[in-house]
Amino acid sequence: MSLPAIFNRLRLPVIASPLFIVSCPELVIAQCKAGIVGSFPSLNARPISQLDEWLHQITEALSDHNRGNPDRPAAPFAVNQIVHKSNNRLDEDIALCEKWQVPLMITSLGAREDINAAAHRWGGIVLHDVINDRFARKAIEKGADGLVPVAAGAGGHAGTISPFALMQEIRSWFDGPVALSGAIAHGRSVLAAQALGADFAYIGSAWIATEEANAMQAYKQAIVDGHASDIVYSNLFTGVHGNYLRGSIANAGLDPDNLPESDVSKMNFGSGGNAEAKAWKDIWGSGQGIGAVVAVEPVAARVDRLEREYRDAVSALAESTARFSG
Numbered sequence: 001m002s003l004p005a006i007f008n009r010l011r012l013p014v015i016a017s018p019l020f021i022v023s024c025p026e027l028v029i030a031q032c033k034a035g036i037v038g039s040f041p042s043l044n045a046r047p048i049s050q051l052d053e054w055l056h057q058i059t060e061a062l063s064d065h066n067r068g069n070p071d072r073p074a075a076p077f078a079v080n081q082i083v084h085k086s087n088n089r090l091d092e093d094i095a096l097c098e099k100w101q102v103p104l105m106i107t108s109l110g111a112r113e114d115i116n117a118a119a120h121r122w123g124g125i126v127l128h129d130v131i132n133d134r135f136a137r138k139a140i141e142k143g144a145d146g147l148v149p150v151a152a153g154a155g156g157h158a159g160t161i162s163p164f165a166l167m168q169e170i171r172s173w174f175d176g177p178v179a180l181s182g183a184i185a186h187g188r189s190v191l192a193a194q195a196l197g198a199d200f201a202y203i204g205s206a207w208i209a210t211e212e213a214n215a216m217q218a219y220k221q222a223i224v225d226g227h228a229s230d231i232v233y234s235n236l237f238t239g240v241h242g243n244y245l246r247g248s249i250a251n252a253g254l255d256p257d258n259l260p261e262s263d264v265s266k267m268n269f270g271s272g273g274n275a276e277a278k279a280w281k282d283i284w285g286s287g288q289g290i291g292a293v294v295a296v297e298p299v300a301a302r303v304d305r306l307e308r309e310y311r312d313a314v315s316a317l318a319e320s321t322a323r324f325s326g
């Protein structure tokens, strides 16, 4: 199946994923200008009036860029909506996305037909993030246009299923847009995501270690210094299982190897998410792929690096597959 036309302007098959607290307009604008989809969770803009300002700022910056660079237009941006019953500003956020005609929406933690229908009314496209094939089927039944399979090792609310297993199940029945998520931080892995049948690599943690990210310097450095073995999977901090940097858990006075289970009834991603963010502000989310992140650098340099790695991997793969071409 062909991809929606908004993806024609991408320099690499990469979507920079939304990151709670970390994604800010400066990061999104730099990602889109560098030629990959940039995104942010709408709940990062607090209070809600700030969402209107952010959408204004991003839209204007990308239009300015496009006027000055007709041969190198910016990639589209996406807004992430947490579709969970505790998110009490969802309808207002959707109304603002309609006002600014947001080209791409990424929905998490719940699929809702009315949200998909609303986006379609203004010509938007919706990708829904899922951790298994059952949720993937539900999301498409409810009208999502595409999927973000979140495999084992991803930052944030990761799943536990291997990307190989997840992609092969989803591609057995779905031929629409798919962005594979989980531990991708190198251009070689972007190509690997395509080899598994994905249209895009969905990259999160690697953006934390960029100059434009809204994160403390120590968090950025921990991403540069960290490896897969530094990541701990726990549901203590939000009620949903996710991956976190071991050192930040220890610094908060907790034992990373003996964390209690969370009280799921207290899960809250709406206005209470603010309190939640404060309570756990020093617990740093990260996926397992950060071994590929070697420096805090500007987004433009990171995307240049990803492109070089991707092109090298394409050549290496052509060479190694030629041996089996029969």
Ligand SMILES: Cc1cc2nc3c(=O)[nH]c(=O)nc-3n(C[C@H](O)[C@H](O)[C@H](O)COP(=O)(O)O)c2cc1C
Pocket (backbone or CB within 6 Å): 017, 018, 019, 020, 022, 041, 080, 107, 108, 129, 150, 153, 154, 155, 156, 157, 181, 182, 183, 184, 185, 202, 203, 204, 205, 206, 284, 285, 286, 287, 288, 289
């Ligand atoms: C610090 C952090 C915050 C995140 N916040 C969100 C969020 O608000 N909404 C969302 O849909 N996903 C969120 N995620 C998940 C990412 O969008 C994405 O699925 C994941 O980072 C991809 O895996 P990777 O980090 O290994 O690249 C977050 C991930 C991290 C590391």
